[in-house]
Amino acid sequence: MVVLCCKCGIQMQLNAANMCIKCLSSEHNITEGLRKRFELKHCPECDSYLQPPRNWIKLQLESKELLAFCLKKLQKDLNSNKVRMVYAEFIWTEPHSKRIKVKLKVQKEIINGVILEQSYVVEYVQREQMCESCTRVQGNPDQWVAAVQLRQNVSHRRTFFYLEQVILKHDAASSAKRIKEVDNGIDFFFSNWSHGARFVEFLRKVSLVRLGSRGDKQLVSHDPKSNNYNYKYTFSVEIAPICREDLICLPQKVAVSLGSLGPLVICTKVSNNIVLLDPFTLRHCFMDADQYWRSSFKSLLTSRELVEYVVLDLDVVNSAEATIGGTKYVLAEAQVARLSDFGKNDTIFSVKTHLGNLLKPGDYALGYDLYAANTNDFELDMYKSRGLVLPDAILVKKSYVERRRKGSKPRFWKLKSLPMEVDDKGEIEKDKKNKDYEEVLWDIEVNPEQWFNLSLAEGEEVPSVPLHEVMAALDLSEEEDGDFHMEE
Numbered sequence: 001m002v003v004l005c006c007k008c009g010i011q012m013q014l015n016a017a018n019m020c021i022k023c024l025s026s027e028h029n030i031t032e033g034l035r036k037r038f039e040l041k042h043c044p045e046c047d048s049y050l051q052p053p054r055n056w057i058k059l060q061l062e063s064k065e066l067l068a069f070c071l072k073k074l075q076k077d078l079n080s081n082k083v084r085m086v087y088a089e090f091i092w093t094e095p096h097s098k099r100i101k102v103k104l105k106v107q108k109e110i111i112n113g114v115i116l117e118q119s120y121v122v123e124y125v126q127r128e129q130m131c132e133s134c135t136r137v138q139g140n141p142d143q144w145v146a147a148v149q150l151r152q153n154v155s156h157r158r159t160f161f162y163l164e165q166v167i168l169k170h171d172a173a174s175s176a177k178r179i180k181e182v183d184n185g186i187d188f189f190f191s192n193w194s195h196g197a198r199f200v201e202f203l204r205k206v207s208l209v210r211l212g213s214r215g216d217k218q219l220v221s222h223d224p225k226s227n228n229y230n231y232k233y234t235f236s237v238e239i240a241p242i243c244r245e246d247l248i249c250l251p252q253k254v255a256v257s258l259g260s261l262g263p264l265v266i267c268t269k270v271s272n273n274i275v276l277l278d279p280f281t282l283r284h285c286f287m288d289a290d291q292y293w294r295s296s297f298k299s300l301l302t303s304r305e306l307v308e309y310v311v312l313d314l315d316v317v318n319s320a321e322a323t324i325g326g327t328k329y330v331l332a333e334a335q336v337a338r339l340s341d342f343g344k345n346d347t348i349f350s351v352k353t354h355l356g357n358l359l360k361p362g363d364y365a366l367g368y369d370l371y372a373a374n375t376n377d378f379e380l381d382m383y384k385s386r387g388l389v390l391p392d393a394i395l396v397k398k399s400y401v402e403r404r405r406k407g408s409k410p411r412f413w414k415l416k417s418l419p420m421e422v423d424d425k426g427e428i429e430k431d432k433k434n435k436d437y438e439e440v441l442w443d444i445e446v447n448p449e450q451w452f453n454l455s456l457a458e459g460e461e462v463p464s465v466p467l468h469e470v471m472a473a474l475d476l477s478e479e480e481d482g483d484f485h486m487e488e
Contacts, residue, residue, distance in 0.1 A: 015114055024116055030108040031120040035077050038070075040100070042126040045134035056131040058174065061100075062090045070102055070124055083108045091121065100124040133177070133191040144177060144189040145232060146196025150203065151185035152239035155304060157433055159243055159270075160186060161440040163207060168416050172202045180421040193233050200235050205272055210293045212236030240292055244270050245306070245396050246299035247368050249380045254295050258285045263383055266354075266396060267299075269325050279354040279394055282322040282331055300377055303439075306366040308399055309336040312348065316356045332356025336365065336393060349392040364399035400446055415441075 001014040007023040019027070041050035048058040049069060059066040071088055078085055087105035102124070107117045152159050167173050176199070178189040190196040203209050217231040242248070250262045262278055269275040274292065277284040313335040320331040334353050341347050349371065359365055371392040384390070 021116075024110070024114070025118065028110045028116055030083060030106060030110065030116055030118050033081055034083065034106075034120070035074060036120065036122050038073050038122065038124050040070075040124050040126050041129045043131040043134055044128050045130055048131055050129070050131070054132075056133075061095065066100075067102065070100065070122075073124075074122060078106065081108075086117070098126040098128075100126065144191065146190040146193045146235065147233070148188040148190070148196050148199055148203075148235045148237060149185065150188070150209075150237045150239065153184060153241050154243060155302065156243075156436045158303075158436050158440055159207075159239060161437060163239075164418055165415060166206050167202075168418065170202070172199060173418060175199075178421070179418050186418075186420065196233060196235055200237060203237055204289070208240040208242070208270060208272060208274055208289050208292060209237050210240075210289065212238055240270075240274070240289075240296070241298055242267050242270060242274055242292075243299070243302065244268065245303045247301040247394060247396075248276065248297065249300045249377055249383070250276075251295065251297055251379050252382065254297060257295075258287075259283075261285055263379070263388070264300075264390075264394065266394070268327070275324055277324065277329070277354065280331075280352050280391075282320060282329055282354055284322065284324050297379075300375060300380065301368045301373065303396075305368065305373075306396060307369040307393075308339040309349075309365045309367055309393065309395065310339055310342070311336055311359050311361055311363045311365055313361055314353075314356065314359055317352070321357070322354075328357055329354040330356035332359070334359065334395070336367075336395070338369065339364070351391055351393050351395065353395040355395055355398065358398045359395075365395045366397055366399045367393050367395035369393055400442070 002011050003014045003018065004010070005012050005020040005023055006018045007027075008020065010020055012020040042048075043050075043056060046056075046058060047060070048056040049066075051057050051069075057065075057069065059069060067088060067090065071085070075085075083106045085104055085106050089103050091101040091103050093099045093101055100123070102122045103119060104122060105117060105119050107115050110116050150160075173179065173188060175190055175195040176188045177191050180187045180189075188196075188199060190199065200211060204211075216234045216236070218234075244267055246267045248262075248265050248267060250258070250265060252263070255262050258276075261276065261283055264280075265276040265278050267274055268277045268284070273286050273288040275284060275286055311334055315333045317331045317333055322329050332353055332355070333350065334356075335348055335350050337348050351367075353359070353365075355365065369392075370390045380388075
């Protein structure tokens with residue numbers, strides 16, 4: 001029903017106050033009495049805000065978490081004035097202005113069920129105050145309470161490149177005050193023991209590790225008057241020296257405990273357990289940390305010793321197949337030749353392989369050359385003495401090296417990195433690290449199951465490769481579990 005406003009006389013829809021919105025707003029200011037200015041204690045070093053009484057929360061500017069933090073401070077004021085908030089957003093301010101402005105829309109019942117909505121701006125002033133941990137660090141930049149020394153005794157850093165992505169994805173090292181790259185590992189420094197212990201627990205969930213010492217402690221200072229002791233704690237964490245694509249000769253006791261698996265097996269996946277596959281039978285098993293460290297073993301050959309082969313012929317064996325962790329394997333007989341032999345000799349090897357669904361005649365494959373390898377392994381010698389006949393070659397994966405030689409399109413993506421301190425190393429060490437990093441990037445491109453562990457730089461897209469080259473390796477019918485883990 002259209003009536004005239006009792007105050008200004010314009011036409012309006014009938015309401016209980018018999019006044020238009022403009023007149024209602026001039027007569028009633030529902031924002032009166034509401035606080036429009038607050039103070040926030042902000043630490044400029046770690047970009048965190050004080051949640052009284054002593055809790056500091058790390059928040060980014062104009063994030064939804066910061067908005068929720070700001071609104072929480074005025075909720076009590078709104079409730080006491082019987083005002084309901086219906087909308088809130090940031091108003092842009094200069095980053096160095098030390099001001100955060102939030103525009104609010106609020107509603108309140110004023111007359112006979114008439115609800116009025118108005119907007120107003122709340123200003124939050126940042127008062128700089130360093131948090132306790134940053135104060136200690138500023139007093140002594142080298143001061144730390146807990147250090148996690150993560151190590152792996154292998155000749156490459158591939159595992160650490162993958163693990164770095166998992167740490168970034170889950171923000172597991174956000175409380176680290178300092179991160180330093182060292183030979184065979186990374187050191188993480190924390191301001192208190194609980195942060196270090198929590199990070200160690202995270203590592204145990206995503207990787208195959210063991211704790212060398214449960215927080216060895218060293219006395220730093222002692223106050224005899226208050227009887228307070230200050231210690232520094234060190235966690236020594238060792239990653240199993242087993243990596244994806246490694247060839248392993250299982251010790252006899254281990255092979256028997258796994259149902260006479262192997263003895264020659266390939267590691268197909270590493271997370272908080274390892275997956276071992278017999279490439280000649282497609283039998284496989286999972287080993288967790290407890291199983292591995294009870295009777296640990298090392299790799300017979302690693303990915304640095306892979307040799308390139310050309311597939312001359314391939315026949316699938318009875319369509320025997322297995323699906324492990326979403327990846328399908330099919331048993332086949334193949335005839336292969338080393339790429340280095342082409343034009344020099346006619347050496348051809350007949351081998352059994354688990355890659356029957358991925359390879360076809362003319363393809364390239366990477367594998368271990370046991371025909372010419374000079375292995376010095378006690379367990380393998382024991383098996384040989386009992387009549388074990390080694391295959392001439394064991395194929396591990398399809399090779400895209402030929403495509404790389406022809407040149408591939410440039411990458412329009414890059415991985416995030418932890419803010420690590422890196423010691424000046426020789427050119428040889430840098431070249432080895434860069435080579436390992438390039439291998440990791442290429443492995444990510446051709447292995448779609450790795451995409452879920454990536455932490456790409458902002459604005460970057462997931463790397464893409466031709467689907468026909470990678471989809472054959474995936475089985476999308478299996479459901480993934482909800483646990484986070486590292487696949488390497």
